[in-house]
Every structure is written in C-alpha cells, then in structure tokens.
Amino acid sequence: xxxxxxxxxxxxxxxxxxxxxxxxxxxxxxxxxxxxxxxxxxxxxxxxxxxxxxxxxxxxxxxxxxxxxxxxxxxxx
Amino acid sequence: xxxxxxxxxxxxxxxxxxxxxxxxxxxxxxxxxxxxxxxxxxxxxxxxxxxxxxxxxxxxxxxxxxxxxxxxxxxxxxxxxxxxxxxxxxxxxxxxxxxxxxxxxxxxxxxxxxxxxxxxxxxxxxxxxxxxxxxxxxxxxxxxxxxxxxxxxxxxx
Numbered sequence: 670x671x672x673x674x675x676x677x678x679x680x681x682x683x684x685x686x687x688x689x690x691x692x693x694x695x696x697x698x699x700x701x702x703x704x705x706x707x708x709x710x711x712x713x714x715x716x717x718x719x720x721x722x723x724x725x726x727x728x729x730x731x732x733x734x735x736x737x738x739x740x741x742x743x744x745x746x
Numbered sequence: 747x748x749x750x751x752x753x754x755x756x757x758x759x760x761x762x763x764x765x766x767x768x769x770x771x772x773x774x775x776x777x778x779x780x781x782x783x784x785x786x787x788x789x790x791x792x793x794x795x796x797x798x799x800x801x802x803x804x805x806x807x808x809x810x811x812x813x814x815x816x817x818x819x820x821x822x823x824x825x826x827x828x829x830x831x832x833x834x835x836x837x838x839x840x841x842x843x844x845x846x847x848x849x850x851x852x853x854x855x856x857x858x859x860x861x862x863x864x865x866x867x868x869x870x871x872x873x874x875x876x877x878x879x880x881x882x883x884x885x886x887x888x889x890x891x892x893x894x895x896x897x898x899x900x901x902x903x
Binding site: 741 | 802
C-alpha cells in the first residue's frame with residue numbers, strides 16, 4: 670500500500686522536508702510511519718497527527734492511499 | 747457561512763459591514779458579535795517584528811467549516827463569518843475575524859466565543875515570530891472553549 674506523509678511547522682524544519690511517501694505491506698500504523706520517516710526518532714509527547722485531514726489519537730492502522738500529517742500543537746488565532 | 751483564508755491584509759471591521767449588508771437580513775437579527783484578533787508587537791517578554799502563519803491547506807479550511815457547523819448546531823446563529831490571515835503578517839494587522847449574527851445576544855456571543863477558542867485549540871495554524879535575535883515558533887496552546895468561572899480569589903474571604 671502507498672501512504673502520503675506531510676510535515677508542518679517545526680516538524681517540517683526538523684525533518685528537512687514538507688512531504689514524503691512510503692510503500693509498505695498492509696498493517697502499517699502511524700507509529701511505523703513516524704519511525705520510518707524520522708529515522709527512528711522518539712515520537713514527541715506533544716506531536717499531533719491527522720489522517721486524511723482529521724485529527725486522530727492513539728496509533729491507528731492506515732489504509733492504502735491515506736495521507737498522514739505530523740505537526741506540533743497549533744497556535745492560530 | 748463563509749470561511750476564508752486570506753494571504754493579504756484585510757480590514758476586519760469593513761469586512762463585517764460589507765458582509766452584514768450583503769446578508770439582506772435587516773430586521774431578522776438583533777445581535778452582531780465580532781471578535782478580531784490583531785498582531786501585537788510583544789509576546790512572552792520579547793519585542794516582535796513580524797510573523798509568518800503557516801497552515802495545512804485543505805485541513806485548515808475543513809476544520810474551520812466544521813467548527814462553524816458545530817456552532818450553528820449548538821446556538822441559534824443566523825449566519826457566521828470567519829476570516830483568517832496566512833503568510834507574512836505585520837504588526838497591527840488583523841489576524842482573525844469571527845462574526846456571528848443572531849436574533850439574540852447570548853447566541854451570537856456564545857457562538858463567537860466557541861469558534862475562536864476551538865480555532866485556537868485545534869485548527870492547524872502555526873505562528874513563527876521574528877524577534878531581535880532571529881525567529882522562533884510560538885509554542886503556547888490554549889485549552890479550548892470553557893464556560894467555567896474563574897477560580898476564587900484566594901486573597902478574599
């Protein structure tokens with residue numbers, strides 16, 4: 670399956686790219702994507718995750734074609 | 747119920763007037779509640795020179811639409827207008843406008859408060875400030891909408 674990955678704000682700067690993609694067998698979870706994309710970094714406690722532009726909690730499993738985004742706490746307004 | 751992200755400066759008060767006139771609802775609303783968030787020249791003890799607002803194209807608009815839908819479901823708001831700047835922002839620019847029109851003030855005020863608090867808590871925007879010695883990401887978050895009263899003053903009996 671193929672997954673699109675996006676990074677915003679501090680995450681984008683720290684990981685050196687705004688987006689990426691990965692191919693993987695089924696059963697991929699959010700934490701697997703983070704590990705692969707971040708080069709094995711520990712996931713920050715404050716890290717927020719969205720799948721297909723919806724906030725998610727925990728470590729859900731992904732499906733083919735999903736877009737996963739990683740970003741720090743939001744500061745709009 | 748327009749929600750717009752604006753890369754260029756806007757005059758929030760003029761936008762309220764323009765949109766209110768376009769509603770064609772004179773006599774139908776008795777309250778217009780307006781919140782305008784503006785760019786300060788100080789934050790967390792430092793002078794701020796300017797700021798850049800990053801967002802998540804697609805998700806930001808979707809999230810703001812959803813907040814407005816929730817507000818309309820919870821309070822009797824006739825209409826709601828939300829404008830939010832993105833990109834480079836200068837001191838005293840209007841950053842965000844929330845306006846709600848309703849027959850009664852309570853609904854207009856509560857809907858406006860709910861939208862701005864939820865926006866600040868969950869909508870995918872990130873501020874990066876320019877300070878004297880470079881740039882820094884704003885890290886502070888707010889906890890969202892609450893109608894809880896302030897805790898009692900411990901200095902009073």
